[in-house]
Amino acid sequence: MFQFAVLKLTRTPRCAGHTAPRSLQAASGAKFRLRSERLRYHVASLALRAALDTDYEGCLSESSVVETCNEAPLLLRVLRCDPSVPRPPVWFMRQAGRYMSAFRMYSGRYAFRERAETPEIAVELSLQPWRAFGVDAVIMFADILTPLPPMGLDYQIVSGQGPSIKTPVRCMEDVELVRPLTPEDTETALSFVGTTLSTLAHTLADARPRPALLGFLGAPFTLAAYGIEGEGGRASSGKQVKRMMYTAEGRELMHRLLQKITQSMIVFAAYQARKGAEAIQIFDSWAHLLSPEDYQEFSLFYVEELVRGIRAHGVETPLIFFANGSCGKLGVISAMYPADTREANGYRGLDALALDWRTSIAEARQLFGKRAVLQGNIDPTVLACGDTASVKAAIDRCVCAASGGAHILNVGRGIQPDTPEEMVALFCEHVRALPETDWYQQLRHRHLVENGVPG
Numbered sequence: 175m176f177q178f179a180v181l182k183l184t185r186t187p188r189c190a191g192h193t194a195p196r197s198l199q200a201a202s203g204a205k206f207r208l209r210s211e212r213l214r215y216h217v218a219s220l221a222l223r224a225a226l227d228t229d230y231e232g233c234l235s236e237s238s239v240v241e242t243c244n245e246a247p248l249l250l251r252v253l254r255c256d257p258s259v260p261r262p263p264v265w266f267m268r269q270a271g272r273y274m275s276a277f278r279m280y281s282g283r284y285a286f287r288e289r290a291e292t293p294e295i296a297v298e299l300s301l302q303p304w305r306a307f308g309v310d311a312v313i314m315f316a317d318i319l320t321p322l323p324p325m326g327l328d329y330q331i332v333s334g335q336g337p338s339i340k341t342p343v344r345c346m347e348d349v350e351l352v353r354p355l356t357p358e359d360t361e362t363a364l365s366f367v368g369t370t371l372s373t374l375a376h377t378l379a380d381a382r383p384r385p386a387l388l389g390f391l392g393a394p395f396t397l398a399a400y401g402i403e404g405e406g407g408r409a410s411s412g413k414q415v416k417r418m419m420y421t422a423e424g425r426e427l428m429h430r431l432l433q434k435i436t437q438s439m440i441v442f443a444a445y446q447a448r449k450g451a452e453a454i455q456i457f458d459s460w461a462h463l464l465s466p467e468d469y470q471e472f473s474l475f476y477v478e479e480l481v482r483g484i485r486a487h488g489v490e491t492p493l494i495f496f497a498n499g500s501c502g503k504l505g506v507i508s509a510m511y512p513a514d515t516r517e518a519n520g521y522r523g524l525d526a527l528a529l530d531w532r533t534s535i536a537e538a539r540q541l542f543g544k545r546a547v548l549q550g551n552i553d554p555t556v557l558a559c560g561d562t563a564s565v566k567a568a569i570d571r572c573v574c575a576a577s578g579g580a581h582i583l584n585v586g587r588g589i590q591p592d593t594p595e596e597m598v599a600l601f602c603e604h605v606r607a608l609p610e611t612d613w614y615q616q617l618r619h620r621h622l623v624e625n626g627v628p629g
């Protein structure tokens with residue numbers, strides 16, 4: 175039957191209207207469910223060859239077929255739960271940063287916002303870690319605060335201190351002054367983000383292996399916390415935020431602000447997807463401030479709204495959720511992360527859960543099951559202070575703990591500025607060498623058998 179689909183392709187003359195013949199869609203797996211993932215990719219690559227045949231030139235964009243076959247970026251294959259990937263992909267939160275000498279050439283010369291808002295510089299900074307270490311993902315250079323100025327929340331990054339918002343949100347009048355982001359704002363005030371992403375997409379198109387291109391945004395609670403704390407936000411214990419959460423009028427104000435930010439981030443995510451982001455990470459970096467109950471009310475509720483809104487815009491881009499301080503909150507997160515139910519109920523929610531380094535990834539694997547995609551979660555301090563053996567051991571332990579399902583290797587918080595570049599290089603080399611080790615082969619074999627992929 176599969177052979178038939180491909181044969182039919184090669185014999186049918188050039189199709190009109192630039193739409194893929196049904197048989198090609200079927201062969202590429204878009205409308206056709208094959209039991210074995212490996213077969214699906216085999217059929218997809220045959221379909222690709224057929225599609226590139228002169229008869230079919232122009233029928234189907236190459237990327238739509240490549241996406242479903244083995245040439246797709248490793249990270250995207252993992253996000254689609256392809257069990258046959260040879261190793262976990264690797265990238266680092268805050269991989270573009272001061273620990274790199276190439277980065278310091280720019281950070282010593284240009285202020286943060288100038289770097290982030292000048293596409294030529296942002297593209298260069300985004301590419302540096304990929305060129306230096308061969309990471310499996312390029313994340314656009316910007317900040318979670320990047321979309322705030324057009325909303326009326328101007329910010330600066332103060333050297334050695336972190337973000338500073340000149341006019342923090344403290345009363346209802348301040349909230350009313352916050353302007354939800356519109357699609358027009360993205361095309362004007364935030365167009366540098368689009369230019370950075372589309373330039374990166376273009377630059378990376380021919381790279382083999384091609385890294386995935388990532389966009390990102392702040393989770394509503396984390397952005398609200400920055401908006402409320404304002405000055406000194408980075409080191410703050412979140413007292414202003416708590417003052418708001420624990421008074422009746424403050425609470426109302428907080429929810430109003432969270433709604434506005436959620437609506438804005440839906441628009442921002444849709445814009446990033448349109449400009450070429452192949453996956454989007456949502457950073458809930460301040461969630462560690464919250465108890466599990468408050469977390470549900472002030473953070474998860476809005477993350478759910480955000481995801482629903484993004485999907486309602488027709489955006490199918492995979493979404494990775496970084497839940498900082500997820501330790502002790504996995505139970506409440508699991509209610510929202512529908513890994514096992516997503517196909518059953520037709521609701522496509524989050525695609526992957528990124529864990530901070532204090533959370534047990536083994537526990538998360540047990541709780542979320544083999545169909546969950548987990549990301550993380552090595553203590554970034556190991557890279558900053560550890561020796562070679564400790565870094566390798568941390569990777570091996572993490573891979574074993576996360577095993578039994580799809581896994582993206584990453585640190586469990588941003589890379590620290592005092593991290594030696596050699597350690598990041600060593601980290602990536604060790605991950606790339608995993609398929610050569612016996613223990614990893616065994617782990618992978620078991621995983622493939624359990625997923626019904628012929629070894």
Ligand SMILES: Cc1c2[nH]c(c1CCC(=O)O)Cc1[nH]c(c(CCC(=O)O)c1C)Cc1[nH]c(c(CCC(=O)O)c1C)Cc1[nH]c(c(C)c1CCC(=O)O)C2
Binds near residue numbers: 269285315331457459
């Ligand atoms: C909380 C948060 C912020 N920004 C971000 C988060 C979420 C990640 C996390 O939880 O750590 C996300 C972020 N910030 C930056 C990126 C760029 C892409 C990448 O990851 O390489 C990303 C994804 C650049 C940046 N954003 C910032 C820097 C460092 C300052 C500089 O380069 O001038 C970089 C490279 C500034 C920033 N921006 C923020 C802080 C706390 C700081 C100060 C950090 C410091 O001083 O080390 C807010």
